[in-house]
Amino acid sequence: MELVKALRLYFIPDPDIGLGVEETIQAELALKGGVTAIQLRSKQRNAIELFHIGQKLRDITVHQNALLIVNDRVDIALSVRADGVHVGQSDLPVSIIRNTLAKNLIIGVSVCTLEEAKQAESDGADYISVQSLYATQSKENVPVVGLKLLEKIVHSVSLPVIGIGGISTSNVSSVLSAGACGVAVISALSGQQDIESKARTLRKVMDQYENAN
Numbered sequence: 001m002e003l004v005k006a007l008r009l010y011f012i013p014d015p016d017i018g019l020g021v022e023e024t025i026q027a028e029l030a031l032k033g034g035v036t037a038i039q040l041r042s043k044q045r046n047a048i049e050l051f052h053i054g055q056k057l058r059d060i061t062v063h064q065n066a067l068l069i070v071n072d073r074v075d076i077a078l079s080v081r082a083d084g085v086h087v088g089q090s091d092l093p094v095s096i097i098r099n100t101l102a103k104n105l106i107i108g109v110s111v112c113t114l115e116e117a118k119q120a121e122s123d124g125a126d127y128i129s130v131q132s133l134y135a136t137q138s139k140e141n142v143p144v145v146g147l148k149l150l151e152k153i154v155h156s157v158s159l160p161v162i163g164i165g166g167i168s169t170s171n172v173s174s175v176l177s178a179g180a181c182g183v184a185v186i187s188a189l190s191g192q193q194d195i196e197s198k199a200r201t202l203r204k205v206m207d208q209y210e211n212a213n
Contacts, residue, residue: 003106004160006067007127009203010037010184017190024056030189031064033199039086039184041071054080069108074101084108086129089116094123110164112145117153117161125159129184132165133175136187147178154179169202173209 013026027038038061040054050073058080061068069084070077074097077085084106085097094107108127109120117128130150132142142165154161163175164184175183185202192198 003126004181006036007160007162007182008036009034009199009206010039010067010069010162010164010182011035011189011199012039012041012071012184012186014041014186014190017187019191019193021190021195023053024060026190026195027057028060029195030199031060031066033196034203035066035189035199036182037067037069039069039071040076040082041086047073047076050076051079054082058082067106069106074105077105078102084126086110094120094125098124111153112143112149114149114152114156117157121157121159127160127162128153128157129162129164130180131163133163134166134171136166147174150175150180151178169205172202172205176206176209177213 011030013023015022038057040057042050054070054076058068067084068082069086070082071086072091074085074092086108088110094109097107106126108129109125110129110131111117111120112131120128130145130153132144133147133150135144150163160181161179162182162184163180167175167183167185168188172183188202189195189198
């Protein structure tokens, strides 16, 4: 699948937000609802736990023809044959990942300034995630950067750009209008009783915007 299309609706399952539902079940339901990419992210689990969850997510995403991205952990991404890895500003540099560890992995980078976005492109990233567009409870101490910065980044780099942070059916069209090729969500799906239905509704709003424009 073309990367831009694969990044359309990107879901980061969170069992803490998700009413105790494990990541693999959240992911499976979300994919049925139209999600196109899954990110494995967990700060609390050890390597073997991440590996086993990653293996399950790899099976699920292959079956659904969706991307599997692993947050931070290049070793886990390689061991479960994920499509890519996503890093922040304090993680391994893109150049190190690209040149010495994982030449074929898709590499995404979280940014919250124009300078970081330009640096990510220069370093060889494949896509950029701009955070946080709106106030969110999913991450602590993340500044709200707003849509104007997103739009500026979209016009300043040639990479696919997705938005994250507080995105829901009520504002997703505004994010796409600012130039994002897709959105990443956590609580918009993880914290819902019916993940599949919520994903389908979100995807429908996105598709309606795309068809109208």
